Amino acid sequence: MKNVFVILSLLLFVSTGLFAQKKNVVEVLYFKANLACCKAKSCAMLENDVKTIVEKNFTDGTVIFREIKLADEANKELVEKYKAQSQTVILVKKTKKGENSLDISEDIKAYRQSQNKEELEKSVLAKVTEIKAKKK
Numbered sequence: 260m261k262n263v264f265v266i267l268s269l270l271l272f273v274s275t276g277l278f279a280q281k282k283n284v285v286e287v288l289y290f291k292a293n294l295a296c297c298k299a300k301s302c303a304m305l306e307n308d309v310k311t312i313v314e315k316n317f318t319d320g321t322v323i324f325r326e327i328k329l330a331d332e333a334n335k336e337l338v339e340k341y342k343a344q345s346q347t348v349i350l351v352k353k354t355k356k357g358e359n360s361l362d363i364s365e366d367i368k369a370y371r372q373s374q375n376k377e378e379l380e381k382s383v384l385a386k387v388t389e390i391k392a393k394k395k
Contacts, residue, residue: 283321283352283391284320284321284322284323284352284353285321285322285323285350285351285352285387285390285391286322286323286324286325286350286351286352287309287313287322287323287324287325287348287349287350287383287387288325288327288337288341288343288347288348288349288350288351289306289309289310289324289325289326289327289346289347289348290327290329290337290338290341290343290344290345290346290347290348290349291306291326291327291328291329291345291346292328292329292330292344292345293328293329293330301371302345302346305346305367305370305371306326308370308376308379309324309348309367309379309383310324312379312380312383312384313383316380316384317387321391322387327343329343329344329345341360341362346364346367346368346371347362347364348362348363348364348366348367349361349362349363349364350363350386350387350390352390352391352393354393354394359390359393360390361386361389361390363382363383363386366379366382366383366386367379369382370382
């Protein structure tokens with residue numbers, strides 16, 4: 260019986276620790292449409308660039324990248340909530356009182372025109388830092 264209590268206590272401790280870490284996670288939501296071949300290639304390259312920035316700079320799991328397909332019925336609520344279109348990028352951080360979100364689509368649009376990956380990376384990192392610091 261004592262062993263069961265120890266095991267249950269350990270599981271509770273571990274799950275509570277994981278939950279505490281989950282609250283500080285920032286999600287990078289990349290909204291994607293089903294596009295014709297040429298547009299799909301450029302959209303996929305842009306998606307890959309954003310995803311690479313996230314994976315390269317946040318290996319600890321505090322920031323995660325998620326692709327959200329606009330046409331998927333399961334994503335309808337998210338699409339409507341953020342008024343998302345193709346290549347909309349939203350940063351989302353859950354808080355005790357709800358969530359904070361930040362639309363960085365203008366930064367993505369500027370990158371599409373300039374093709375300056377260093378500037379995009381600086382911008383994404385600054386915006387992630389900004390939303391991590393927000394408290395609701």
